[in-house]
Amino acid sequence: MEADYQVLIKDLLQERAHTLAQAQARERELEDYYTLWVHQVKTPIAAARLLLQTGAGGENTSELELELFKIERYVEMVLQYLRVESPSADLVIRPYSLDGIVRQAVRRYRKRRRVQLVKSGFSVRKVSLRPSSFNSEKVVALRMDYILEMRGISKAFYGVQALKDVDFSVIRGETHILLGENGAGKSTLMKILSGAYHKDAGEIYFDGERIEISTPLDAQQKGISIIYQEFNLIPGLTVAENIFLGREPLKGNRLIDWKVLNENAKAILDKLHANIPPKALVATLSVAEQQFVEIAKALSFGAKLIIMDEPSATLTPAERDRLFDVIRDLKQAGVSIIYISHHLDEIFEIGDRVTVLRDGQLVATDELKNVTKDLIIRWMVGRDLTNTYPPRTTKPGEVVLEVKNLSRRGELYDINFQLRRGEILGIAGLVGSGRTELVRALYGADPIDSGEIILRGRRMRIGTPKESIKYGIGLLPEDRKQQGLVLEQPVRSNVTLANLKRVVRSGLIRASEEKNAVDSYIKNLNIRTPGQHVLIKNLSGGNQQKAVLAKWLFTDSDILIFDEPTRGIDVGAKYEIYQLMNRLTEEGKSVIMVSSELPEIIGMSDRVLVLHKGRITGEYTRDQFDQELIMKNAAGEAS
């Protein structure tokens, strides 16, 4: 591990000279106080020694020696103070000079005479105290061989803080797992890194240099490539064309040199041991093969860092193993990987370190060998699962809806289930398992091939949304913005859209009646909006979701289908949505909830159906809930 340490002596001396100048100006202050950032504690002393060793050749060795001796003492003291008994490996100490923030912290310390835990979370603590033996003016930067360091990254969207002061770093040649619930900020962070978004604040260091990333192309040229879940490949072009899109080798400055193009593509694909012909059309490739093409494309840019967004989500186990082999090869070649995943099992197989984000903030970074699955879950969720969801109190009543032998070719096969009055029925499954397809078919959004639906003992033929609405079924779609709302319309029209006839008298909409009705829903569901005339695109995700719910309550629906009810909704509003679901069931309505978040399914459902490849592979009532079992069913592994 020690070989991984590297001291940036140049930085060190530069910063030191700078501080020295400051020191002369404020000698007294400097003698008095110093501030340390203890950043994920690892053997500080070993690190300091290494700094000494590395710097041994230089002119300032003796000075350094002295300084490091002081640092050693200081760090020991700090650790004592923090009651860290045995600091494990990998400590980064970053003492800061006495600039504004530090002096403020010092002043605060003087007042309170205690350690300031400024940052929340597990591993980052800001400590300011009075080091009796350490009154030097020196500043030391000591760090790992990081390919990437992001410091203090913040980003807000329309007033919503998506990232708050996040530090994130990747060591050269490691596979760094990035975890977090939906909306935790991981995609925002990665989009900043890949140039799709611009940060509001913070610094990015890449390969030793401070960089600004302006566009995705810029990021690629600097050596950062991202592979999105839905690939960025053009199906109608060949593999080689896709890899070198926009950078085709030219013959005589005008014409594409096809021979060189295909040879170059083949060379890269061979490096990945991927047996894909460069001339094959991308449209004809499997998902896994397309992924390799994406990786090849990243390598063709000379990527030093590749971000993979849930790469295994749609792969078979065998394909996944191939992917992992490729990732290991890449590591050997010194390429670093940021690996985003939801599958907590596979990350231990492939990852070196893990970083967890929650609610836009850094929770922890640690080596995977130091952590357990439970710890990671606790980091991700931040509290006990039981507190995330309001308790279910209603007892399901009689059967209101029964689905028999529902099939839709290529998507759903022989689906049978019942829904009871006052029940929340969860539908779980992986991407592509048919969860959304099932509720869409049930709602009549897509036609079915066979099967029947029995509503309150009466057989009905659901064919169109219009009929479903008549029967009292409402769908809150997954893609809220495109399918649940008309964004450019006010809250009012969105709520009344599906049942305008309720406020129409002799052909004309009665404005006052409509206003009153909508007002009552705004109040009842606690939709936070400056007024019902406000365009709905200006509302937050949670309030938009509540508006969609209001739409269905306005049509008197009593079977509500929530497809990903809390996607893109912040934590506080999530809880509100759950409470609303509980309230609806208490009022005798029934809820079908599709979700990709297993905790949500387990936390809210009375009963769960598990889908795999369009078939129901498991059905559990609340007392039988078992996360692992459900996952196995969803993966099609259990019998």
Place this chain on the structure above:
Amino acid sequence: MQGTSVARKQNIWYRINHSYYKPEIFAGVGLVMLSVVLAFASPYFLTRNNLINLVRQISLYAIIASGMTFVILTGGIDLSVGSIVAVTGTFTAGFMKAGTPVWLSVLVGFGIAVLFGLFNGLVISNTRIPPIIVTLSAMSIGRGAALLYSNGYPISGLPSSFTSWGRGYWGPIPIPVYVMVAIFIIAYIIITNTRFGRYVYALGGSEETVRLSGIAVKRVKTMVYVISAFMAGISGMLLASRLGSGQPLSGDGWELDAIAAVVVGGTDIAGGRGTIIGTIIGSFIIGVLNNGLNLLNVSPYLQLVVKGFVIVGAVLVRAGFVKHK
């Protein structure tokens, strides 16, 4: 801080900038400015004769533009309206010429217009062919039908009971202007106060949302093209009545004036956003521009060039002001 934000809210610029009707306000200001400039540039502009002439000219394609507003709000477009003007005029004139009673001929004319609308609407809502292609075909079919029916010659000599509509006045105002006003009032009520109007807006915003809300998307879509064609029919009827003849080449290029009026009036060509008030203003801008350039003796060829640039300019200004980051 509190004080300043309140002050900002009271500021007229702030309010315009944050108004839903911002494009309409800009169009209105543009219209006033254009009129003021013309009033100074040409002494004839503000005379009574010219103003009456101006509104009569405007009325014909403003009626078309009101129908076009419905179509564009759903995110569609109707290129066939100019041809429908011609086809309505020639067929109505032809039937009258052949001795059919005036009322029946008019009914036939409207029937044909509605047929064109149904063709557009049904094809567009039941196939994946984009509206621009379907209505382009209808445009060609309509023009061809008018030419075939009339053999390429104007059909003139129409009874005065018919021509008095297009030529006549009630008080000092020409009758077509009354028709235009009535149509705008009806269109305004439909668009703001009926279910259909809501659906039109919603359809332009998100078709899938509308479909999943249980609304008969196809019917609404078909309906807007029928409305558009019917309005073109009214316009064609008034034109034939005013000219005293059914001209197979009439209405040529009117679809562009109508679309321009809608777009200059602040309606989003992608649908979902716009108002009928905006279309009125837009129609007047196009009309005043035509009229003014005539008064200033600008060559008709150059007029087309100027008009083109004004449309792009108007939309550009609007886009520049509307899109704020």
